[in-house]
Amino acid sequence: xxxKDLVQAFKNFKVEPLRSEExxxxxxxxxxxxxxxxxxxxxxxxxxxxxxxxxxxLSFRGCGKSTELYKLKIELEKLDRFLPMMFSxxxxxxxxxxxxxxxxxxDIKLVxxxxxxxxxxxxxxxxxxxxxxxxxSHVKExxxxxxxxIGVGVDFLVGSxxxxxxxxxxxxxxxKN
Numbered sequence: 001x002x003x004k005d006l007v008q009a010f011k012n013f014k015v016e017p018l019r020s021e022e023x024x025x026x027x028x029x030x031x032x033x034x035x036x037x038x039x040x041x042x043x044x045x046x047x048x049x050x051x052x053x054x055x056x057x058l059s060f061r062g063c064g065k066s067t068e069l070y071k072l073k074i075e076l077e078k079l080d081r082f083l084p085m086m087f088s089x090x091x092x093x094x095x096x097x098x099x100x101x102x103x104x105x106x107d108i109k110l111v112x113x114x115x116x117x118x119x120x121x122x123x124x125x126x127x128x129x130x131x132x133x134x135x136x137s138h139v140k141e142x143x144x145x146x147x148x149x150i151g152v153g154v155d156f157l158v159g160s161x162x163x164x165x166x167x168x169x170x171x172x173x174x175x176k177n
Contacts, residue, residue: 103132
């Protein structure tokens, strides 16, 4: 609910990003017309680009980076050409981030979003990920097969051997469909 006084404004204030379309409609403040939104510019570049674009958002905490990225995600989802993926490095152990942890998290998130959207993952990709897990986290193939058969996700297996400080809401299974 929009604030009509300072007490309500204080009650509305949360130090977390806006995430849903409803929250954006209710609370998002557009930039002045004479100032172009960086998200608007990135959205236009992405629409026109034939090659992959990469952007890095850096700034101090609480300045609105995540809110702007969620806004970009909502706009990209409307285009039906992109499959935006959101995650935070805070899903890793931020005191000891390792490239292998990041790559595993990225792969698990990609599998998760593919499954949510009904995208079939080629078995060679699953095999490549399984081999990567066995090489970098020393998870044995028998453990992966056993975990898959009892419904335990890959994150359960690798969580103890890597510096991962996260648990996925939906467990990822390497079982072939």
